[in-house]
Every structure is written in structure tokens, then in C-alpha cells.
Amino acid sequence: xxxxLVIAVLCSCIFIANAQTLYVGTNYHPHDDxxxxxxxxxxxxMKAAGFKVVRMGHLAWDSYExxxxxxxxxxxxxxMDMMDxxxxxxILDIAIRPAPIWLHHKYPSIDVTSPGGNAQxxxxxxxxxxxxxxxQKYAVRYADTLTKHYAKHPALLAFGxxxxxxxxxxxxxxxxxxxxxxxxxxxxxxxxxxxxAWATQRWSRRINQFDEVGLPVTxxxxxAPEKILDFRRFISDEVNQILFKVLDRxxxxxxxxxxxxxxxxxxxxxxxxxxxxAYSGKMAREGCGFYxxxxxxxxxxVMNSAFVIARSQFESANPFWCSEFTxxxxxxNSIRKSAYAxxxxxxxxxxxxxxxxxxxxxxxxxxxxxxxDGIPNRKYDEYKKIAAEFKKIEKFFPYKLNAEVGLAFxxxxxxxxxxxxxxxxxxxxxxxxxxxxxxxxxxVVEISKSSLNYxxxxxxxxxxxxxxxxxxIRDFVKNGGTVVMTSNSAVVDETGKVFASTHPGRLxxxxxxxxxxxxxxxxLNEISREGLKGKKMKLNYKGKAIEAESARLDIIEPKGAQVxxxxxxxxxxxxxxxxxxxxxxRAIYIGLPASDGLLNxxxxxxxxxxxxxxxxxxxxxxMARQIDKNHFLYLNVTGQSKEIPVNGKSQSILFDKxxxxxxxxxxxxxxxxEVK
Numbered sequence: 001x002x003x004x005l006v007i008a009v010l011c012s013c014i015f016i017a018n019a020q021t022l023y024v025g026t027n028y029h030p031h032d033d034x035x036x037x038x039x040x041x042x043x044x045x046m047k048a049a050g051f052k053v054v055r056m057g058h059l060a061w062d063s064y065e066x067x068x069x070x071x072x073x074x075x076x077x078x079x080m081d082m083m084d085x086x087x088x089x090x091i092l093d094i095a096i097r098p099a100p101i102w103l104h105h106k107y108p109s110i111d112v113t114s115p116g117g118n119a120q121x122x123x124x125x126x127x128x129x130x131x132x133x134x135x136q137k138y139a140v141r142y143a144d145t146l147t148k149h150y151a152k153h154p155a156l157l158a159f160g161x162x163x164x165x166x167x168x169x170x171x172x173x174x175x176x177x178x179x180x181x182x183x184x185x186x187x188x189x190x191x192x193x194x195x196x197a198w199a200t201q202r203w204s205r206r207i208n209q210f211d212e213v214g215l216p217v218t219x220x221x222x223x224a225p226e227k228i229l230d231f232r233r234f235i236s237d238e239v240n241q242i243l244f245k246v247l248d249r250x251x252x253x254x255x256x257x258x259x260x261x262x263x264x265x266x267x268x269x270x271x272x273x274x275x276x277x278a279y280s281g282k283m284a285r286e287g288c289g290f291y292x293x294x295x296x297x298x299x300x301x302v303m304n305s306a307f308v309i310a311r312s313q314f315e316s317a318n319p320f321w322c323s324e325f326t327x328x329x330x331x332x333n334s335i336r337k338s339a340y341a342x343x344x345x346x347x348x349x350x351x352x353x354x355x356x357x358x359x360x361x362x363x364x365x366x367x368x369x370x371x372x373d374g375i376p377n378r379k380y381d382e383y384k385k386i387a388a389e390f391k392k393i394e395k396f397f398p399y400k401l402n403a404e405v406g407l408a409f410x411x412x413x414x415x416x417x418x419x420x421x422x423x424x425x426x427x428x429x430x431x432x433x434x435x436x437x438x439x440x441x442x443x444v445v446e447i448s449k450s451s452l453n454y455x456x457x458x459x460x461x462x463x464x465x466x467x468x469x470x471x472x473i474r475d476f477v478k479n480g481g482t483v484v485m486t487s488n489s490a491v492v493d494e495t496g497k498v499f500a501s502t503h504p505g506r507l508x509x510x511x512x513x514x515x516x517x518x519x520x521x522x523x524l525n526e527i528s529r530e531g532l533k534g535k536k537m538k539l540n541y542k543g544k545a546i547e548a549e550s551a552r553l554d555i556i557e558p559k560g561a562q563v564x565x566x567x568x569x570x571x572x573x574x575x576x577x578x579x580x581x582x583x584x585x586r587a588i589y590i591g592l593p594a595s596d597g598l599l600n601x602x603x604x605x606x607x608x609x610x611x612x613x614x615x616x617x618x619x620x621x622x623m624a625r626q627i628d629k630n631h632f633l634y635l636n637v638t639g640q641s642k643e644i645p646v647n648g649k650s651q652s653i654l655f656d657k658x659x660x661x662x663x664x665x666x667x668x669x670x671x672x673x674e675v676k
Contacts (some may be wrong), residue, residue, distance in 0.1 A: 022350075028042070048384075050391065060095050092158075097126055099138070111128050113174075114172065115219070161261040169270070199226060265312070278446075296331040307432050317400070337637065343398070407445065411446075416491075423461075431525060452476050456481070480584035514559055521549075535550055540565060621642060
């Protein structure tokens with residue numbers, strides 16, 4: 001017991017030390033040619049740039065297992081040893097996708113089948129049916145062998161768990177259908193339960209035995225929403241199943257070693273419920289790629305990519321890792337600008353994708369830090385500058401978010417909202433944007449898994465309202481919380497069927513309203529009192545005029561709720577924002593999708609009324625966070641110099657300058673100060 005305690009304490013000290021490191025590095029592909037001299041030269045350049053980390057192994061299963069059961073680690077052992085000698089830590093990806101061609105050849109059931117029933121040759125990455133039992137058997141065996149071999153290597157920083165798990169086409173094979181049938185039998189137990197959930201009385205679709213169930217997509221035709229929702233839950237479960245199997249293998253073979261992933265769970269191809277992983281606590285470092293585009297002068301790309309961090313991190317208190325980071329043709333200084341922006345969202349790693357411009361394959365025209373002939377370019381110099389600057393400030397990072405606002409994510413609602421003009425994650429991002437502009441921390445939460453320790457909770461377009469989620473919202477408000485729900489929320493139950501009761505389903509009494517239905521704005525604008533056209537409308541919020549746009553508007557009947565805003569531009573006034581006291585808290589309903597212009601006045605009022613801590617007061621166009629009592633990070637994301645208001649004296653740790661009172665930040669530049 002004493003020895004185990006000493007080991008645990010030592011591991012804890014190592015992890016604490018690592019947590020005070022800002023990692024700058026690159027993604028590296030030594031399997032491209034396995035040339036020892038070139039690898040040695042590359043590592044010398046990495047060390048000269050001040051790189052502390054390299055990510056390797058992704059998309060390279062058959063480089064380690066070129067034939068079934070014949071593992072070749074000798075060539076990579078030398079690479080790992082060289083990295084260790086250079087003082088560069090390694091994230092070693094467990095590349096369970098794509099599966100090698102030899103495995104597809106042995107088990108054709110791993111091949112992806114199109115909705116039309118045609119088997120697809122695996123001629124590009126991620127064309128694997130990850131739920132196939134033989135695929136999972138070999139993927140776990142590969143993970144087991146790799147992790148046992150490198151678990152104790154001194155260069156190892158973390159094992160990467162798959163790559164871009166949400167990407168790749170869904171398979172519609174007969175073997176998938178059979179697994180889906182078993183999944184349904186386990187979920188519903190009886191045919192009566194199943195037929196009720198799927199509303200099979202509609203269009204004579206009753207099922208008399210489970211094996212009669214077909215897949216919900218046939219060619220270009222999609223099935224009923226209930227079928228699609230269950231099928232996507234099934235696919236999500238299978239993706240999570242293999243990820244958990246690999247995570248468990250790592251934790252068995254390499255206890256205490258960090259784990260990370262480049263999730264991209266929200267890929268349109270195979271969007272799955274990553275919250276299962278995020279809330280499990282088994283992924284030590286959540287991660288994803290940071291790809292803001294090439295621009296320096298615009299900031300939408302940085303915003304969108306920062307939202308990727310938030311939606312991948314959920315409520316984890318651990319540092320985040322941007323395990324991939326932009327290169328390509330990024331405008332000079334835009335990579336550095338993005339790197340500083342990520343620090344405000346808890347990021348600890350800037351790992352450039354990629355080291356060298358690609359020589360072959362799907363990405364052969366993608367440019368990295370080295371040109372095709374191995375000569376460093378301006379992006380190498382920019383990453384080198386980031387590494388040098390981060391070294392000056394790393395002891396104050398990674399930043400720990402302190403959020404008093406939660407933003408609800410819902411995987412089933414993302415699937416169910418596909419028939420609406422706005423998907424759930426679009427509304428989620430619209431709410432996140434509100435606080436980006438205010439330099440305030442928020443957390444993306446999955447309500448059923450969260451303790452909801454927030455003053456303010458947004459429920460943006462959470463279409464599926466199951467009993468657990470509804471009860472947690474009810475209790476949150478009852479106990480003094482404030483909730484803001486937007487349209488397209490609480491429309492269907494957990495099976496995907498529209499509530500045949502008063503809307504918002506299961507919560508109408510909490511919000512004190514009845515949502516009778518919706519109207520199409522463009523149609524109603526034919527009788528607009530303001531002569532508006534299309535989706536435009538005008539609102540009156542507490543005497544303030546607001547202009548908005550929406551394809552639809554909810555018809556709200558107050559049943560005890562106070563009306564805060566009306567639509568005033570249509571044939572009559574339509575209540576559109578209501579507030580209801582319930583228990584010790586408030587439930588606010590907005591009969592339109594979330595958007596900046598619509599929500600800004602309400603959010604300002606709620607921040608003041610609820611005493612939510614505001615972000616640093618800075619000019620528009622400056623990102624800012626108070627890192628601790630005496631330290632502030634700023635980033636000017638505009639083309640104009642910005643004056644930062646400060647009382648008294650301060651010191652720039654980043655640029656070794658002293659300030660008295662206000663100071664100025666140049667366009668697109670960061671600043672990190674200590675207030676005296």
C-alpha cells in the first residue's frame with residue numbers, strides 16, 4: 001500500500017508539473033519514408049524551434065501491423081528514442097481507423113455499405129463499420145499491443161484515442177441491420193413497447209417480429225423521425241463502445257498515462273454523442289483540431305474554432321489540447337493570434353498540422369511548416385515565435401474557466417432538429433457567441449449528466465425533452481435558477497414523437513405558457529403592418545425596439561407568465577418573450593431561435609439582475625480574461641490599436657515593458673500583464 005501511495009503521489013506531481021506547461025509542437029508522420037537521417041534532421045529543427053511535443057501514429061495502423069499479427073515496432077522505437085533524447089514528448093495515437101486493407105479483405109463485413117445497398121471499396125480514410133465485431137476485435141488487439149509496447153517509454157506524454165471519431169460514412173449493411181435489431185430488442189423488450197415508440201400504426205408499418213425491422217434509410221428516402229432517432233442513437237452507441245474499449249485497454253496497460261483525442265464528433269457524416277465520453281472522466285485531456293481558416297483580419301474563424309473547444313470540453317476541469325492546429329496558407333501572424341485566443345478557453349497545446357507539406361495521398365497539396373523539399377518556411381518561424389513567447393508565460397496557464405452560465409447541448413435534439421430551419425447546435429453556438437463578445441466564461445452542458453451548478457441556464461432548441469432532462473430543468477428553476485429556453489425546444493418526447501400534450505412538453509407549467517404552434521414569417525409578412533418582407537420582423541422588448549429575422553415564430557399563449565416582448569410588425573402584436581416565476585427561480589421562453597440581436601438586451605438584464613461576474617472591461621474587438629488575481633491576458637483581434645483601461649502600474653510579462661495607467665495594444669497583438 002505504501003509503495004502504491006508513493007507512486008500515486010509521484011504521478012500526481014508529474015501531472016501537476018505538466019499542467020503548468022504550455023505545449024507547442026507539431027503533427028509528424030515518420031512512416032512516410034522511415035528515413036533515419038531525415039527524421040534526425042527533422043527532430044533537430046523541432047528542438048531548435050523550442051517544440052515540446054509531437055503527435056505521431058495517427059492514420060497509420062498498417063505501418064505497425066503490415067500483415068495480420070505481424071507487428072513491426074523496431075523502426076518506430078528508434079523515432080521514440082530520438083524524441084526522448086531531444087526532450088520532445090510524444091502523443092502516440094492509437095490509429096484504430098482506418099483499418100488496414102488486409103483486415104477489410106479478411107472480413108468484408110467491415111466495408112461500408114451505401115444506403116442503396118452497394119458495398120463501398122475502402123479507397124479513402126474512415127470507410128470502416130466500427131460496430132462490426134471483427135473490426136472491434138482487431139482494433140482492440142492493435143490497441144493492446146501498441147500500448148503494452150510503449151506504456152513505459154520515457155518520451156510518452158499521452159496515448160491518442162482514435163482520430164476524428166465522428167467522421168466517415170455510416171454503413172447500411174445487412175450486418176448493421178441485424179445489430180440494430182438486437183439493440184432495439186434490448187431497449188424495448190417487447191413488440192408492444194417498440195410499436196408504440198415507433199408509432200407503427202401510421203401508414204400500416206406495424207412490426208410483428210423484431211427481425212422485420214429495416215434500416216431507416218433506403219437509397220434517397222429517409223424513414224420516420226422515430227426510426228432515424230433510434231438508428232442514430234444506435235450508431236452513436238457503437239462509436240462510443242469502441243472508444244471506451246480502447247480507453248479501458250490504455251488504462252489497464254498504462255495506468256496513469258494521459259489520454260487525448262481529436263474528437264470531431266460533430267462531423268455531419270457520423271455526428272455522435274461525445275458527451276458520453278466527456279462526462280465519463282476517462283479522457284484525461286479533451287481535444288480537437290483548431291482550424292480558423294487563413295484570415296488575419298476577420299475573426300469568425302477564430303470564434304467558430306473556439307466554440308469547437310467549448311463543445312468538446314463540456315464541463316471537464318482538465319486542460320484542453322488542440323491536438324491539431326492550422327498551417328496551410330494562414331496569413332502571417334494569424335496562427336499566433338489564434339494560439340493566444342485558445343488560451344482564454346483553457347487550451348494547453350498548440351500542435352501544428354502539419355510538420356511537412358504532404359507528399360502524397362488525399363492531403364498531398366496541404367502545406368505545413370516545411371516545404372516539400374524539407375526546407376522550413378514562414379509558418380515554422382511563426383510556431384517558433386509562439387513557443388518562445390509561451391515559455392515566458394506558461395507558469396500562469398492553463399487558464400481555468402469559472403463559468404456561471406451553462407449552455408445546453410443535446411445529441412438527440414441535434415438529430416431531431418434536422419427538419420427545422422435551425423439545428424440544435426446552431427442555436428447553441430448563437431448563445432455561446434453572446435458571451436464570447438462579453439469576454440465571459442460559459443460551459444456547454446448535457447443537462448441529464450450535469451449538476452447544473454450555474455446561475456443561468458440556456459436551453460437553445462433542445463427539441464427532445466425526456467423526463468430526466470425535464471425534471472432537472474424543473475428542479476433547477478424551483479431551487480432558484482434562471483432558465484432561458486428558445487423555440488424548437490420540448491417539441492418531442494424521447495422516442496421522437498411530438499407531444500400530444502401542451503407545449504413546451506413536460507415544462508409548460510414551469511414556463512407558464514401554452515405554445516399553440518408556429519407560423520411562417522414570410523407568409524404572415526403578406527399582412528405586415530410595417531410592410532416587411534421575407535423573414536424580417538420588429539419586436540418591442542421592455543420599450544426597446546429590436547429588429548430580428550426568423551423563418552418561424554411560436555404562437556405563445558401566456559398562462560400566468562409575464563410578457564416581456566411582442567412582435568409588433570405583423571397583423572397584430574404576438575407575445576414572443578415571456579417570464580414566469582416558478583419556485584424560487586424564473587423560466588423565460590423565447591418563441592424564436594437564438595440569435596445575437598434578439599438576445600443581447602435580455603442577456604444584459606440577466607447578467608445585472610443575477611449578479612453574474614462580467615468579463616474584463618475592454619474596447620470592442622479585444623478578447624480578454626483575468627487569469628488570476630493579478631494577471632490579465634488580452635488579444636486585439638482588430639486592425640486598429642486599442643487602448644486598455646488600467647488603474648495604477650502594470651508590467652508586461654510578454655514584452656518586458658512597464659506601464660502606468662492605460663496602455664495600447666497594436667493590431668492583432670496579444671498582451672499579458674501583471675497588475676502591481
